[in-house]
Amino acid sequence: GAVVSQHPSRVICKSGTSVKIECRSLDFQATTMFWYRQFPKKSLMLMATSNEGSKATYEQGVEKDKFLINHASLTLSTLTVTSAHPEDSSFYICSAQAEDTSYNEQFFGPGTRLTVL
Amino acid sequence: AQKVTQAQTEISVVEKEDVTLDCVYETRDTTYYLFWYKQPPSGELVFLIRRNSFDEQNEISGRYSWNFQKSTSSFNFTITASQVVDSAVYFCALSGFTGGGNKLTFGTGTQLKVEL
Numbered sequence: 295g296a297v298v299s300q301h302p303s304r305v306i307c308k309s310g311t312s313v314k315i316e317c318r319s320l321d322f323q324a325t326t327m328f329w330y331r332q333f334p335k336k337s338l339m340l341m342a343t344s345n346e347g348s349k350a351t352y353e354q355g356v357e358k359d360k361f362l363i364n365h366a367s368l369t370l371s372t373l374t375v376t377s378a379h380p381e382d383s384s385f386y387i388c389s390a391q392a393e394d395t396s397y398n399e400q401f402f403g404p405g406t407r408l409t410v411l
Numbered sequence: 412a413q414k415v416t417q418a419q420t421e422i423s424v425v426e427k428e429d430v431t432l433d434c435v436y437e438t439r440d441t442t443y444y445l446f447w448y449k450q451p452p453s454g455e456l457v458f459l460i461r462r463n464s465f466d467e468q469n470e471i472s473g474r475y476s477w478n479f480q481k482s483t484s485s486f487n488f489t490i491t492a493s494q495v496v497d498s499a500v501y502f503c504a505l506s507g508f509t510g511g512g513n514k515l516t517f518g519t520g521t522q523l524k525v526e527l
Contacts, residue, residue, distance in 0.1 A: 326513070337502065337519045338456075385454055391513060400515060402448075402456040 297321055298390045300403035307378055308411055315373045315406045317388030323368035324390035328400060329361075332385040344371045378410040413438045415505050417518035424493050424525055432488045432521045434503030440464075443507040445479065445486045446515070450500045459501075462486065493525045 297320040307313050317327055325346050330338040342352045342363050350363035360382075362374040371390075375382050385407050389400035414437040424430045436445065447459040460470065462479050470477050474491045490497055503518040 328514070335522075338515075338517045340514055340516075343514065387454075387456065389515075399444075399458075399461060400513075402458075404453075404455040407454070 296392065296401040298388065298401045298403040300386075300388055300406050302406060303404060304407045304409075306409045306411065309379050310377055313375045313378055313408060315375075315386055315388075315408075317371045317373070317390065317403050319369045319390040319392075319401070322390070322392045322401075324371075324392060325368065326391040327365060327371040328389045328391070329363060329371075329373050330387045330389070332387060332405075334385075338387060341373075375408065378408070380410045383408055383410045413440075413505050413507055413514075413516040415503050415516050415518035417501075417503055417521050419521045420519070421522040421524070424523070426495060426525055426527055427492050429489060429491050430493050430523065430525075432490075432501050432503075432523070434486045434488065434518060436484050436486065436503070436505045438505060438507045440507035443505060446504040446506070447477065447486075447488050448502045448504065450502060450520070452499070456502075459488075490523075493523075495525050495527060498523060498525045 299318045301316045305313055327344040329341045331341050332338045340353050341356045342350045344350045344363050344365040346365045346368050352358050365371040385405050387405045388403045391400050416435045443464045445462045449457040460477055467479050467481055476489045478487045500520045500522050502520045504515045506515045
């Protein structure tokens with residue numbers, strides 16, 4: 295149980311285009327999902343906390359208009375990188391927190407590698 | 412604010428050696444959780460262990476063991492008789508309850524290379 299999927303796993307796009315990344319909890323409902331960004335050989339940095347039915351909470355320094363997050367249902371959150379530029383190239387990882395967890399445990403997706411040309 | 416420090420950026424060992432990965436944390440929360448994750452080259456995070464702040468018992472799982480010392484705010488991870496398949500980046504993480512709910516704060520990771 296507790297499987298989280300991400301789609302696509304890898305995407306290459308041209309500069310100026312927008313890219314949407316989906317994060318799904320496959321076998322549980324997730325009130326809260328998190329989006330992380332990881333640069334090569336670096337740690338995971340939390341970008342935003344996504345709550346179902348409400349606006350995402352962004353971490354300091356993360357552009358809300360650049361990284362649009364939508365958590366439309368208890369099993370799906372999307373991250374849209376708008377007008378992508380080469381500096382947006384990164385590994386994006388989502389996680390989902392099960393409603394009944396008492397351990398603050400987040401279940402991680404496999405990640406999406408974005409390359410902007 | 413929460414902080415996790417993994418001072419070892421990279422460790423190289425020869426197969427069958429024991430290796431300990433250090434993790435030191437800072438938090439103002441009295442209740443918190445500590446985690447270790449493994450990230451192989453594929454990128455997917457693999458959950459290894461969760462420990463809550465009230466449970467200072469050390470834990471052993473096969474070749475893996477964890478030493479939680481609240482007095483020194485450390486949560487170290489030891490791999491016994493390392494194998495090439497253990498080569499990966501290992502992250503220590505902390506989740507508390509202060510001003511941010513359940514957010515995970517990750518350390519910078521330790522790259523472990525196990526060679527034949």
